[in-house]
Amino acid sequence: MTAASVSTSTQEQDGGPGHGPRQPVVSFGGVSKSFGTVRAVSEVSLELFPGETVALLGPNGAGKSTALDLLLGLKNADAGEVRVFGTSPTQAIAKGRVGAMLQSGGLMEEVTVRELVALACDLHPKAYPVDQVLAAADLTDIRDRKVNKLSGGQEQRVRFAMATAGANDLIVLDEPTTGMDVTARQAFWATMRAQVEEGRTVLFATHYLEEADAIADRVLVLHRGRLIADGTAAEIKARAGARRITFDLEGGIDEQALGGLPNVVGLDVTGPTVRLRSDDADATMHAVYGLGLYPRNLEVAGLGLEQAFLAITDAATSAEEAGQR
Numbered sequence: 480m481t482a483a484s485v486s487t488s489t490q491e492q493d494g495g496p497g498h499g500p501r502q503p504v505v506s507f508g509g510v511s512k513s514f515g516t517v518r519a520v521s522e523v524s525l526e527l528f529p530g531e532t533v534a535l536l537g538p539n540g541a542g543k544s545t546a547l548d549l550l551l552g553l554k555n556a557d558a559g560e561v562r563v564f565g566t567s568p569t570q571a572i573a574k575g576r577v578g579a580m581l582q583s584g585g586l587m588e589e590v591t592v593r594e595l596v597a598l599a600c601d602l603h604p605k606a607y608p609v610d611q612v613l614a615a616a617d618l619t620d621i622r623d624r625k626v627n628k629l630s631g632g633q634e635q636r637v638r639f640a641m642a643t644a645g646a647n648d649l650i651v652l653d654e655p656t657t658g659m660d661v662t663a664r665q666a667f668w669a670t671m672r673a674q675v676e677e678g679r680t681v682l683f684a685t686h687y688l689e690e691a692d693a694i695a696d697r698v699l700v701l702h703r704g705r706l707i708a709d710g711t712a713a714e715i716k717a718r719a720g721a722r723r724i725t726f727d728l729e730g731g732i733d734e735q736a737l738g739g740l741p742n743v744v745g746l747d748v749t750g751p752t753v754r755l756r757s758d759d760a761d762a763t764m765h766a767v768y769g770l771g772l773y774p775r776n777l778e779v780a781g782l783g784l785e786q787a788f789l790a791i792t793d794a795a796t797s798a799e800e801a802g803q804r
């Protein structure tokens with residue numbers, strides 16, 4: 480946030496370099512939560528540290544919102560323990576250390592943007608001046624507009640303003656840029672970066688993998704409630720192992736033969752273009768030439784985060800289904 484400043488940084492409070500081990504901002508120890516027979520969050524253990532920007536990824540229904548609700552004390556775990564700044568989530572929130580922007584929940588309707596944000600400031604133990612919060616969320620021009628007259632992207636900005644009404648050390652965002660256009664998204668992340676530079680920890684759930692790749696310095700992947708990957712975007716891409724090979728073939732394409740080549744873990748054919756995923760591109764290409772084929776426009780590249788995400792979630796699904804058989 481451009482105008483906001485925090486007098487005591489998280490690092491100072493939690494022991495920066497030379498002040499002993501870093502204390503986690505958030506810790507999940509073997510946390511599980513079920514709804515009836517659905518295991519929404521399953522034995523999740525993780526720690527988040529001061530100043531980290533962490534993306535939480537996962538397919539629909541993977542447990543992201545439930546994990547954030549547990550972190551915010553909106554739901555209680557069936558097993559395991561959630562700690563936020565070494566206390567319970569409710570205590571951390573009561574101390575004004577956590578700001579949250581959630582997906583659901585309507586905004587109060589018959590009030591103006593300024594009135595609603597002022598209310599969030601009134602409720603925050605370490606609030607910033609309301610006009611500063613409005614300016615930082617780019618709401619000054621529409622501050623007198625009724626909340627029920629806003630576009631989806633403007634509503635998101637109001638939610639963001641409410642989440643950053645005071646000096647929080649941890650900001651939790653559930654799909655914060657849904658409904659925002661590209662310009663609004665860029666502006667949003669510029670504002671968030673300013674918050675991170677002030678030493679805050681940001682955890683955001685998203686379906687926009689390019690956003691996770693560009694913004695987060697750490698990526699968590701949930702799949703059917705389990706944490707299946709935790710690392711930098713580069714580590715997750717490397718862990719997916721595979722490389723993508725793209726080339727064009729003239730004449731008929733024998734998909735079965737291509738799919739059966741050594742080390743191929745994925746195949747897509749569109750017109751003359753063949754896209755292979757291989758965990759050993761050299762061996763696969765050797766075999767392509769061995770079939771007597773003449774690939775043109777050959778490209779071999781590492782996986783993007785999106786493809787890596789699909790590769791590791793597909794692998795997790797197959798492993799789980801094989802285990803059930």
Ligand SMILES: Nc1ncnc2c1ncn2[C@@H]1O[C@H](COP(=O)(O)OP(=O)(O)OP(=O)(O)O)[C@@H](O)[C@H]1O
Nearest residue numbers: 514517518519537538539540541542543544545546
């Ligand atoms: N209150 C609830 N009652 C019953 N089932 C629930 C409830 N909340 C979540 N679930 C189930 O728990 C699982 C995890 O849901 P959750 O909303 O946490 O996933 P998500 O990763 O946030 O999904 P999405 O990306 O679609 O928002 C889903 O199968 C969902 O149907």
